[in-house]
Amino acid sequence: MDMSSSYQRVPSVRIREMKDDFLKFELRDTDASIANALRRIMIAEVPTLAIDLVEIEANSSVLNDEFIAHRLGLIPLKSEKAVNMLLSRDCNACDGDGRCDFCSVEFTLDVKCTTDQTLDVTSQDLRSSDLSVVPVDSLGQNTGSMGDAALEQRGILIVKLRRGQELKLRAIARKGIGKDHAKWSPAATVTFQYEPEIHLNETLLETLTLDQKREWVESSPTKVFDIDQVTQQVVVVDPEAYAYDEEVIKKADAMGKPGLVEIISREDSFIFTVESTGAIKAADMFLNAINILRQKLDGVRLSFDTQEADDQFGELGAHMRGGL
Amino acid sequence: MNAPDRYERFVVPEGMKKVTYERDMKIMNAGTFTAQREDHTVGNVIRMQLHRDRSVLFAGYKLPHPLEYKIIVKIQTTSQSSPMQAYNLALNDLDKELEHLKRAFEAEISHKQNEYY
Numbered sequence: 407m408d409m410s411s412s413y414q415r416v417p418s419v420r421i422r423e424m425k426d427d428f429l430k431f432e433l434r435d436t437d438a439s440i441a442n443a444l445r446r447i448m449i450a451e452v453p454t455l456a457i458d459l460v461e462i463e464a465n466s467s468v469l470n471d472e473f474i475a476h477r478l479g480l481i482p483l484k485s486e487k488a489v490n491m492l493l494s495r496d497c498n499a500c501d502g503d504g505r506c507d508f509c510s511v512e513f514t515l516d517v518k519c520t521t522d523q524t525l526d527v528t529s530q531d532l533r534s535s536d537l538s539v540v541p542v543d544s545l546g547q548n549t550g551s552m553g554d555a556a557l558e559q560r561g562i563l564i565v566k567l568r569r570g571q572e573l574k575l576r577a578i579a580r581k582g583i584g585k586d587h588a589k590w591s592p593a594a595t596v597t598f599q600y601e602p603e604i605h606l607n608e609t610l611l612e613t614l615t616l617d618q619k620r621e622w623v624e625s626s627p628t629k630v631f632d633i634d635q636v637t638q639q640v641v642v643v644d645p646e647a648y649a650y651d652e653e654v655i656k657k658a659d660a661m662g663k664p665g666l667v668e669i670i671s672r673e674d675s676f677i678f679t680v681e682s683t684g685a686i687k688a689a690d691m692f693l694n695a696i697n698i699l700r701q702k703l704d705g706v707r708l709s710f711d712t713q714e715a716d717d718q719f720g721e722l723g724a725h726m727r728g729g730l
Numbered sequence: 731m732n733a734p735d736r737y738e739r740f741v742v743p744e745g746m747k748k749v750t751y752e753r754d755m756k757i758m759n760a761g762t763f764t765a766q767r768e769d770h771t772v773g774n775v776i777r778m779q780l781h782r783d784r785s786v787l788f789a790g791y792k793l794p795h796p797l798e799y800k801i802i803v804k805i806q807t808t809s810q811s812s813p814m815q816a817y818n819l820a821l822n823d824l825d826k827e828l829e830h831l832k833r834a835f836e837a838e839i840s841h842k843q844n845e846y847y
């Protein structure tokens with residue numbers, strides 16, 4: 407037996423754009439199974455914190471208690487701390503009732519409307535017991551990459567109160583994963599695409615008139631091709647805009663010029679787009695996903711007793727077959 | 731009311747083994763691995779890695795039912811290897827690949843941060 411054999415790959419990455427809540431990068435020299443596993447883990451298995459238990463003391467608002475509890479759960483919380491926290495299910499310090507510092511963070515909210523003006527209760531009214539775990543918008547910074555700064559200053563709306571109405575509650579945030587409930591998912595969107603390779607058949611293209619070229623270029627629903635103003639040649643301006651819709655190929659066939667363009671997808675290169683809710687940084691989502699995948703693969707290793715039981719079976723089997 | 735707990739999807743019940751292995755009684759060097767509380771995420775990765783192994787004649791996985799939280803991985807190898815050996819090799823190679831990927835990504839991040847500051 408050749409124990410030294412290995413079929414390990416050596417993937418490479420190149421980051422194109424990195425912000426706190428946005429990441430775009432190229433992943434090369436691996437296959438779709440790894441890319442998809444990492445995507446799935448970022449969406450469903452990277453842990454964050456979210457409000458999970460709500461005790462309502464007073465609620466005279468128009469929304470019922472469970473409706474408000476649900477809305478509180480959906481508020482993304484800064485969860486850098488989550489990796490080092492325990493799931494309340496595994497917490498020995500509090501027997502999993504979720505009221506200790508190892509597995510939970512407490513929030514309180516106490517608002518009453520005393521004016522004739524409608525009062526907006528937002529995530530900024532939540533008081534946290536841990537300054538590192540706060541609703542995503544409340545750090546006084548515009549975390550959204552394209553959001554309106556003034557809009558985000560106001561926090562996330564929970565409920566509106568009119569004169570005399572009040573809301574008083576205690577909420578417990580716990581660690582969890584998106585597989586359990588989507589409120590724990592740190593992912594706004596995570597996508598990957600194959601890198602397209604577009605080859606134009608120049609000689610065949612020269613048989614087209616300028617109007618035909620224009621017609622063909624415009625048949626693509628996304629802006630992949632353009633016509634060079636000077637040379638009047640068709641050029642590829644943005645190969646990644648190609649959505650694998652094959653419209654340009656169909657168009658070429660319809661124009662009686664099959665083979666005008668050849669588009670192949672490189673099945674070992676991926677372009678990832680990761681958008682975070684703000685709970686954890688997009689780059690940390692990917693790093694956490696790698697760690698979690700490694701842990702998961704380590705978790706499915708055969709236990710020693712399973713291997714040993716089979717080894718004995720193997721000897722017995724070989725003996726019965728008359729070998730050895 | 732009688733809905734099962736959500737965590738049943740990813741927490742292995744007490745007393746249940748995470749992974750079991752069963753030899754195929756009719757085919758040499760073939761067997762079935764059953765991993766509890768796993769899904770396509772791990773199943774597909776293992777299968778594709780096994781396909782890279784030249785001593786693996788067959789490798790496939792299935793999620794038998796969406797409400798049965800387990801995957802089944804079937805492997806047949808040449809006499810040069812065994813399903814267990816191939817399975818262990820696949821896991822080792824994947825771990826090394828991911829370790830490398832982690833390092834490469836961290837290096838790329840610090841490279842990117844140096845550009846800004």
